[in-house]
Amino acid sequence: MGLDFKGRVAIVTGAGGGLGRQHALALAARGARVLVNDLGGARDGSGGSTSAAQAVADEIVAAGGQALASGASVTDYEAVSAMVRQAVEAWGRVDILVNNAGILRDKTFAKMDLADFRLVLDVHLMGAVHCCKAVWPLMTEQKYGRIVMTSSSSGLYGNFGQANYGAAKMALVGLMQTLALEGAKHGIRVNSLAPTAATRMTEGLLPEQVLQALDPAAVVPAMLVLASEQAPTRTILCAGAGAFESAHVTLTQGAWIGTGPDAPEQLAERLEQVCAREGETVPQSGSEQGQREVARALQQR
Template identity: 80%
Template structure:
């Protein structure tokens, strides 16, 4: 079945280049009207120019699509609200959000300035929160929404020099988990995408023979599936160079160690049993941790 976005309206943040540009072009090519958002700043978030977003809009229009530009910083909630209103005024609705805007301020944690930590959280995490918050009433009212948050393997699994970026990216998974639960009754589906791609933020990290294979366009199929009408919800897809994986936060079966003075030593002795991944589950909500602990406490001994 063809993934068709005809009649849909999408907002893509950070869409002036790299991954965001590819997302915007792909959605437009499949029929969506696209609001292309980009502050037009440098990789570290400094500066700004509306030219990057407008260039992508021009590309979409040249191919026969419908698009408009927006230069709001996702860190400015009022500007994000105005961005959403811009799309609603022009097209009457917003069906898809691809929250892609981001910056890098990489350094080892020992050398990292707290201002750089805070700014990365502000752009990645609060930027996504601002977009979701501004769109939530729109999507709730229309009983339809597809939100794709851009996470990263740096958050899921860690990466040297990216404590700020990793913390922000893992926080987006937590945001997804709850928004997906709360949005279910309104058919708002919320997912995460962890891309591996050569962009101006990452191109220096790839071996020369793999730069083309890891082009940002290879991530687009995963985005389209997560943003489509038949999208899953509470799903994290990792994608790069044509490969796609799913990442999950799991819960082991665990072990009962009891309480009292000897409990810490019993846990120390049984730590491998607690960490044993055989039979692990992907909880449907946070309540399942408590339910599992209740099961362990009630098990006959």
């Protein structure tokens, strides 16, 4: 069965170019009405113009779809709230939010200015928080919502020179985990996409041959699945160059060591066993870790 978005309303942030543009075009091509958001700034977040968002909206309309443009900065909650009202006033609802807006200010941690660290977190993390907060009451009331966070391998696994970016991207996974739990009873499903794609943010970072292989359009199928009516929840999909994987935050079987005075030495000696990945699981909530630990302690009595 095909993925159909007819009757759905989507907001895609950072959609004036690159991956966000591909997301917006794909959702519109499958019937969604799309609010295209983009601040229109430079790769480092400076400047701003609605022209990029408007160009993508015009492209959708020219192809027979419905679209609106917004130049709101995701760092400004009032502007984000106005953007959501814009969508509601035009189409009556918001079904899908794709948090794609982001900037880069790469440097090694030793050389990184704290202002650049904060700004990257503000755009990626707080930008997603602002957008989620603005659509949450609507999705709760209509008992339907699909939210896609844009994480990154830099957050999941680290990347040299991207302490700020990686911290923000992993934080989005943590946000996903809790929002998925809180949204479940309201029909809201929340997932994360970790894309590998050639965009403005990767210019000058990768060889040309690699950039050609990493067409942003190759990532879009993962977004469509995560934004669809059939979407999973609390899922991290990785995508790039036509390949798709799932990432998991797992818990090993570990070992019970106790709380005696020699516990630090015992842990040091048995650390390899504690970290062994055979039989690892994916807890369904954070409390599951604590429940497992208490249960093992009580078994020793």
